[in-house]
Amino acid sequence: MTNALALARSAFVGFLTLAVTLTGLLLATFVIGRVMPIDPVVAAVGDKASAETYAAAREALGLDKPIWVQFGRYVEGVGRGDLGKSTVSGRPIVEDIGRAFPATIELATLAIVVGTLIGVPLGVYAAHRRNRRADHVIRFVSLIGYSTPIFWLGLIALLIFYAKLGWVSGPGRIATVYRYTVEVWSGFLLIDTLRSGNLDAFRSALSHLVLPATLLGYVSLAYIARMTRGFMIEELGKEYVTTARIKGASEARVLWGHALPNVMVPLVTVIALSFGHLLEGAVLTETVFAWPGIGLYITSGLFAADMPAVLGGTLVVGICFVALNKLAELLYPLLDPRTRAS
């Protein structure tokens, strides 16, 4: 009974935290959207619209109401699962996001897999070879990924691997010839093409995905490798590591069997944050690779003063951020027994 009560209390607190976080996120985005020096009505009706058309659109968009009324109505709609309609196109936001979000998830997921699979071993190895040549090389490679504009990297990668070498496909998600041969079921083209049994289409989708995913993976790799290195250096300085070495444990066992498991808790948080960042921060990659994802959707909405689009996109990304953090928290007890008691 006590356990059930504690569980219920924990769920309630979790729900409350989620609600407060998302409401705060929406409020901040809403206020920023309203103080931006862009007239959303002009964005909706064009600069040549007559005063009559302008006034009618302003009223239709509800922009003649006080800002707190506008916000209240929006939140009320969100509570019903209605994210509103685009002020520019009139399309339902849910429909737009339903199309854009799978594209981003597909890209970001593959990117984080690449980033983690390479970044963690590199970070571990750099810590192991601290201040030696391999460490310097890994830190330099990470620094490049961290500091080089991804827009430029994307264009250079396209030039080399697509235009010159022809190893991968170019911008877009799939070749035009397959565009209508695959039934859209999940919105994830790798899944949809496999489900349809069209292996050529699957290879085309994979071939389009590999370059932007690797590029984004490289950027997250840079972050993950640096953080892993930092965590590992701290861990390798602890007494239990020295004890293990004295007892004759191999260096690989010390690194992978002892030290790495002890940094998994902060590392999982880093990976989760990195994944969250990829969900909303891939706009430049999406621009270069003509990838119709959520980052591009939010940015286009921002430039067009299409606040329902911006708010809807931000909300979805915010929910993912919160969910990823929660997932990381749920993993802590599995990764570190010391956290189970709390």
Added chain:
Amino acid sequence: MKTMIASLTAALLAFGLGAGAGAGAIAQTPKTVLIVAKNIDDIVSLDPAQAYEFTGGEIVSNLYSRLLQIDPEDIAKIVPELAESWTVSADGRSIVFKLRAGTKFQSGNPVRPEDIVFSFKRVVALKRPPSFILGQLGWNADTIDQMVRKTGDLEVTVGIGPNLSPAFALNALAARPGVIVDQVTAMKNAVGEDLGNAWLSKNSAGTGPYALKSWRPNEVVVLEANPNHFAGVPKTPQIVINHVIEPTAQRLMLERGDIDIARNLGPDQIDAVKDKPGLRVETKPGATLHFLSFNVKHEKLRNPALWEAMRYLIDYDGIADRLMRGQFKVHQAFWPAGFAGAVTDRPYKLDVAKAKDILAKGGVPSGLAIDVDIINSAPFPEIAQSMQSTFAQAGIKLNLLPATSAQVITRYRARSHEAMLLYWGPDFMDPHSNAKAFAYNTDNSDGNYQSTTTWRNSYMPPANVSKMTMDALAERDAEKRLQLYRDLQLHVLKESPWATTFQAQWQYALRSNVKGFIHGPFADYIRYHKVVKE
């Protein structure tokens, strides 16, 4: 450790190479499909009563037909489309259109006079941005029933408001909101009072050479040949317009053979592809004019000597030849070259000494500082920086205020700018479209919003100039009318608080086997129906 890293590397290489296996097979486009790369993020709706953006206009013009149209291949001519012929009444207040017999919509429904009446009424009733073009004919909710009527089995009569030249009316009807929609299909899909607006935003119901197969925002537009098109089925059955924003990506896709036409190439990309075998570059005159304007609401910008000096402080040839390299042509009057009635005089060139002399004689204080609003994307920053440099030579400091297009337009509409570096495109192909913008303003009050260059720069042209604009609008003699517009352009060229500087040129690159692509001066005249891939 080393084994693990080696395994990872091998796995990633396998992943990359496995994916790469799909790359080679797609570097070709089928002959039955034309694949275009273009930035299509400006599409708001594909309903012709609503679409008012460049790409939307282009798509709509390939999906629908008008009663008559400006010939995209010869813009000096008006040619029939769904109308077989038309007759202007003796008093010039109405036009009778005889419809072409046997024409069908993409649905197979016949084109009836009722569809023409419905289409025009629909534009007026929906009150979307394009509606003002038909509204200029005196059509509104109160008058439309009288103004547009079925007068025979294949005949429609449209009324024209007072003091309007029939030539103006024909040009307005040849514009985008003059396209004809299938009433039966639109109303079958109508929701509430929307007259099919929501459905037509992403579907088509026209008589054009193509029908809309699919529009995925920020992704792709696909057109499919309309088997019922009255002028014959297009030779290329499918047009795919892929959303590709980045010009360099467009260039690489064209070079690789993944697309047939790259539509948004900048000067650097054009230079890179113009001599490549298998590709060709085409340059066509556009209708967009660029200008630098002063908002005369500000006392310091009211001196006509400053306006005149401005015209000598712009390096027209340097910007056109060295910065824009073929994408701009110097043009200084308000009606674009190539259009009937255009003035192509270009009396101004960079002459700093002369500008200094004018400023000194005009009593313009030295060290004048002016804030200039500019859009923060190419080509505006480059042009603005050139102007900043040449104005500085005459002691005028231009402070550049870059912002997004929406921010700049918001400030322009509110008349809160000092100076503005911007562009203007005619709404339809009649000189009144630009004359009203650059030579007419009779009420400069803040409450009387007008989307004209005059009002938005708080400028009242002399009363006789505004009157001449309205006289030209009403003039029924074609040659006299064009002469009035020439006179207006010459006046504005010399006396106005802005300098028209350049006329945009469309530059795009195609694969050499693509023939028959028509690119007129603006979006309504971009057509795919004659495209063949040899």
